[in-house]
Amino acid sequence: MPDQKTFPDYKLKSGWNALLPARAARPALEKDISVDVLIIGAGWTGISAAKRWHSLSPEAGIALIDASEIGEGNPGRNSGFLLQIALGEDANPDQIDKMNLCNSLTASTMAEILAEIDASGHEVDITKTGTYRAAASEIGLKSLQNYRAFLEAADLEYESLDATALRSRIGSDFYQEGLYSPDCYLAQPAAAIRALASLLPESVQLFENTAALKLTQQSGGWQVQTPNGVITARKLVLANNAFSKELGIGRSRLVAMHTYAGLTPVLKKSVLDELGSDETWGLLPTHRLGSTLRRTTDGRLMVRSMHSYEREAHREKIIGGLQHRLKKRFPQLPSLDFEHYWGGAVGFTFNGGAVWGEFEPGLYVSAGCNGGGTVKGTLLGKLLVEAAHGMKVPNVPKLFGRASWMPPEPYRKVGYKIAASVESHLGRHEL
Numbered sequence: 305m306p307d308q309k310t311f312p313d314y315k316l317k318s319g320w321n322a323l324l325p326a327r328a329a330r331p332a333l334e335k336d337i338s339v340d341v342l343i344i345g346a347g348w349t350g351i352s353a354a355k356r357w358h359s360l361s362p363e364a365g366i367a368l369i370d371a372s373e374i375g376e377g378n379p380g381r382n383s384g385f386l387l388q389i390a391l392g393e394d395a396n397p398d399q400i401d402k403m404n405l406c407n408s409l410t411a412s413t414m415a416e417i418l419a420e421i422d423a424s425g426h427e428v429d430i431t432k433t434g435t436y437r438a439a440a441s442e443i444g445l446k447s448l449q450n451y452r453a454f455l456e457a458a459d460l461e462y463e464s465l466d467a468t469a470l471r472s473r474i475g476s477d478f479y480q481e482g483l484y485s486p487d488c489y490l491a492q493p494a495a496a497i498r499a500l501a502s503l504l505p506e507s508v509q510l511f512e513n514t515a516a517l518k519l520t521q522q523s524g525g526w527q528v529q530t531p532n533g534v535i536t537a538r539k540l541v542l543a544n545n546a547f548s549k550e551l552g553i554g555r556s557r558l559v560a561m562h563t564y565a566g567l568t569p570v571l572k573k574s575v576l577d578e579l580g581s582d583e584t585w586g587l588l589p590t591h592r593l594g595s596t597l598r599r600t601t602d603g604r605l606m607v608r609s610m611h612s613y614e615r616e617a618h619r620e621k622i623i624g625g626l627q628h629r630l631k632k633r634f635p636q637l638p639s640l641d642f643e644h645y646w647g648g649a650v651g652f653t654f655n656g657g658a659v660w661g662e663f664e665p666g667l668y669v670s671a672g673c674n675g676g677g678t679v680k681g682t683l684l685g686k687l688l689v690e691a692a693h694g695m696k697v698p699n700v701p702k703l704f705g706r707a708s709w710m711p712p713e714p715y716r717k718v719g720y721k722i723a724a725s726v727e728s729h730l731g732r733h734e735l
């Protein structure tokens with residue numbers, strides 16, 4: 305095995321997956337195989353790519369591999385915000401035609417996700433609750449102002465809320481001001497990805513617990529080494545987010561940024577009564593180092609916050625940091641323990657752009673979710689496959705950005721440390 309792992313290997317289990325009934329994983333690959341197309345990464349991007357490839361080339365032999373199990377891996381570790389419109393940092397009120405096109409693409413992708421979840425027959429907790437965005441200090445208020453300008457320019461529905469209104473809805477005095485936008489679904493992400501994977505066409509061979517360790521280009525295609533078998537494929541799709549760089553693609557553009565979440569047990573009625581009038585809600589931060597919050601339909605609080613560069617932080621640090629953030633927001637509550645806490649790797653790019661397109665003949669990549677790749681990943685996975693089939697597709701780099709260059713290590717890590725400490729200082733009241 306190489307020194308640097310080519311796949312995520314988390315020490316902490318996904319809390320969302322732990323809440324679901326056990327699921328039998330599909331067997332790992334145990335022999336050499338040959339296929340027309342191999343897709344690496346069975347997440348939002350990879351599952352969407354596999355389905356689209358099958359629908360455009362039903363005769364193609366397709367294999368889909370994942371280092372983890374469906375629901376347990378990164379796609380089931382997020383906060384479950386499925387946004388129909390641009391995330392805060394992507395929203396640009398000065399380029400509204402472009403933004404409107406992005407919004408309509410993500411909205412139709414969201415409709416497809418919902419239709420698929422429905423068709424799967426799986427019971428998935430997914431509701432159009434909308435989302436709050438809230439600011440606790442000057443820097444957050446400025447970014448809230450930008451988001452409001454974007455919503456206005458795009459003629460999207462929203463509601464402005466002062467501190468009192470926010471307090472009465474979510475039970476927190478932490479924020480000075482907020483916006484409520486209805487264009488977001490909140491999902492149990494592990495259940496959602498299980499449902500989406502269950503509708504993979506039968507002819508797509510899914511191998512779980514099968515990590516790609518090394519890619520080799522050969523005449524007429526690619527060879528991919530996995531722990532117990534080699535896959536030979538004419539075409540290769542990398543849908544493994546930050547880890548595509550460990551396979552040699554996007555090295556100068558991608559970082560694996562780990563972020564963390566904690567989920568309380570179901571709270572007692574007396575505690576829930578302190579949490580305002582909304583029975584289920586989600587809140588996104590206005591600052592990139594801020595915290596995401598959720599009150600789930602079954603009466604838990606979730607907090608997502610903190611970042612670490614390229615590796616999982618220690619559990620004591622994670623629990624302490626998340627508890628501190630929850631306490632700051634809900635000082636009136638008795639001290640809350642987590643039933644589950646975990647982390648996951650976000651494919652981070654310096655300018656928020658995607659690593660997307662054909663990088664070598666027959667090697668296609670869609671990576672760099674930047675913390676908002678559930679719906680966007682589903683869309684970009686599908687568009688990548690359409691482009692691979694020579695179809696005319698929207699200009700992804702123009703619409704969603706092209707990941708910019710970052711200096712190599714060790715300069716990159718030093719740059720990250722400096723930028724993170726400056727940002728943490730500037731955004732200290734939002735943490």
Ligand SMILES: Cc1cc2nc3c(=O)[nH]c(=O)nc-3n(C[C@H](O)[C@H](O)[C@H](O)COP(=O)(O)OP(=O)(O)OC[C@H]3O[C@@H](n4cnc5c(N)ncnc54)[C@H](O)[C@@H]3O)c2cc1C
Binds near residue numbers: 608
């Ligand atoms: C705590 C947390 C909260 C988040 N909250 C949100 C949110 O609310 N909304 C949102 O949109 N996004 C959120 N994100 C980001 C979200 O997880 C991603 O946007 C989304 O999962 C991207 O989907 P993807 O399929 O592109 O990549 P991933 O979900 O990263 O999936 C990549 C898959 O590739 C597999 N893989 C990696 N390397 C290999 C290899 N070498 N061989 C085989 N398989 C491999 C992985 O196991 C994984 O299953 C959050 C992330 C974290 C960690």
